[in-house]
Amino acid sequence: xxxxxxxxxxxxxEDSARFVYIITTAIEISKRYGYEYIExxxxxxxxLFRRSxxxxxxxxxxxxxxxxxxxxxxxxxxxEGTAGVVRAFVSAKLDRQPSTQKFYYYGPMFxxxxxxxxxxxxxxxxxxxxxxxxxxxxxxxxxxMIAQIFDALGIGYELQINSLGCENCMPPYxxxxxxxxxxxxxxxxxxxxxxxxxxxxxxxxxxxxNCQALLQDTPKLIENLCTECDSDFSKxxxxxxxxxxxxxxxTNLVRGLDYYNKAAFEFVSNDIGAxxxxxxxxxxxxxxxxxxxxxxxxxxxxxxxxxxxxxxxxPEPSRGGIYLGTMSPEAIDTLLPLAKSKRLREQVTVEYxxxxxxxxxxxxxxxxxKVAAIIGEDEFANGTIWxxxxxxxxxxxxxxxxx
RNA sequence: GUGGAUGUAGUUCAGCUGGUAGAGCACCUGUUUGUGGCACAGGUUGUCGCGGGUUCGAGCCCCGUCAUCCACCCCA
Numbered sequence: 258x259x260x261x262x263x264x265x266x267x268x269x270x271e272d273s274a275r276f277v278y279i280i281t282t283a284i285e286i287s288k289r290y291g292y293e294y295i296e297x298x299x300x301x302x303x304x305l306f307r308r309s310x311x312x313x314x315x316x317x318x319x320x321x322x323x324x325x326x327x328x329x330x331x332x333x334x335x336x337e338g339t340a341g342v343v344r345a346f347v348s349a350k351l352d353r354q355p356s357t358q359k360f361y362y363y364g365p366m367f368x369x370x371x372x373x374x375x376x377x378x379x380x381x382x383x384x385x386x387x388x389x390x391x392x393x394x395x396x397x398x399x400x401x402m403i404a405q406i407f408d409a410l411g412i413g414y415e416l417q418i419n420s421l422g423c424e425n426c427m428p429p430y431x432x433x434x435x436x437x438x439x440x441x442x443x444x445x446x447x448x449x450x451x452x453x454x455x456x457x458x459x460x461x462x463x464x465x466x467n468c469q470a471l472l473q474d475t476p477k478l479i480e481n482l483c484t485e486c487d488s489d490f491s492k493x494x495x496x497x498x499x500x501x502x503x504x505x506x507x508t509n510l511v512r513g514l515d516y517y518n519k520a521a522f523e524f525v526s527n528d529i530g531a532x533x534x535x536x537x538x539x540x541x542x543x544x545x546x547x548x549x550x551x552x553x554x555x556x557x558x559x560x561x562x563x564x565x566x567x568x569x570x571x572p573e574p575s576r577g578g579i580y581l582g583t584m585s586p587e588a589i590d591t592l593l594p595l596a597k598s599k600r601l602r603e604q605v606t607v608e609y610x611x612x613x614x615x616x617x618x619x620x621x622x623x624x625x626x627k628v629a630a631i632i633g634e635d636e637f638a639n640g641t642i643w644x645x646x647x648x649x650x651x652x653x654x655x656x657x658x659x660x
Numbered sequence: 661g662u663g664g665a666u667g668u669a670g671u672u673c674a675g676c677u678g679g680u681a682g683a684g685c686a687c688c689u690g691u692u693u694g695u696g697g698c699a700c701a702g703g704u705u706g707u708c709g710c711g712g713g714u715u716c717g718a719g720c721c722c723c724g725u726c727a728u729c730c731a732c733c734c735c736a
Contacts (some may be wrong), residue, residue, distance in 0.1 A: 513668090523735095
């Protein structure tokens, strides 16, 4: 027996129904905000992710499904969605359009990690990317939209936000931080020391309690933002307050992906174990340029479908569709044209095997049909069909043509 | 990559200090004639993850291996 690869899963019945429900709900709501579908390849040049997600990230550093294809290209399976969408945006020269453009996408992502609760090697994200809008109102709008999607799905969450600054305030802050960290580097853990060089910002959310104590007094970016970033962040908080959305400012909230700037946010759930982030995103005003496009501000997010599947409250299943069966083998041929015409509008299940009435009703009940329509011996002789509503229990015998 | 736990019927699990497997659910059949969900009765299903070893004998002990789960790490 061949099983799925480690960290990869088949989805059926209950699970696939949850999956589809989440995706369709997210699509429906994001369309209301003006998002349109974009489909991009799963396989991309490795360079795309090196340049966007960043060399210092774990994703690029050690988690990519990377290989050389038969044409000798260095390729990899996308570990996240934003890079591909931005690449597509630039490839199609949409960066030359003056208007804002909004895309939603969903699909599989691949990261070679050790699987655990809420962490698969092949997992699915639904995400949105909004291009060309620099206003903090767009940051707020996109956060509201995510909240709306979670509300619609009955998923509880906590919102965390942070500002990562911009090209004006981040570099001086970083210098400051490195100086501070270098002073205490002897006392910090191995990981922190490595990060001082590769990505000093990441030192801030080191989980080591010893390090955390030492990092208490590190300069906080949030206190060193430039005027514009500071006022944007204040504005974002005002907007959230006015909308009655509760949030927490988490100054250690650092996106692991290098391309984010300014607003960063994360939606977290306490009910799904250690992998608690159910959606994350933020602004990435420089990414289009990094990928050779014309400077275009952008905001986006991605949500983890598998994690949401643990939390979603599915609507009550209701009976639906028609079950067709007969009690005599000769009558089965008459079922097929009936099924065909009914299928123009409704879900129909046809049982090809002649069975006793009781067996048919049991089967109809089991698949959750609303109506059982059976042709028995009498009905077959008279050209009628016996129809029973499985909910109301009403039954009637009518001519086949009237069914 | 590191650590811990677990792998027994389709599924959830039980199986005491070693004597060649059980329960609930599911499934099938029936409870007489053409009426479902309930109840009752009966029935099917297992290379006990895989490979070695110890033993007269291993689901139970030992070694290895693979897989799953959880946590670290990182993130959706």
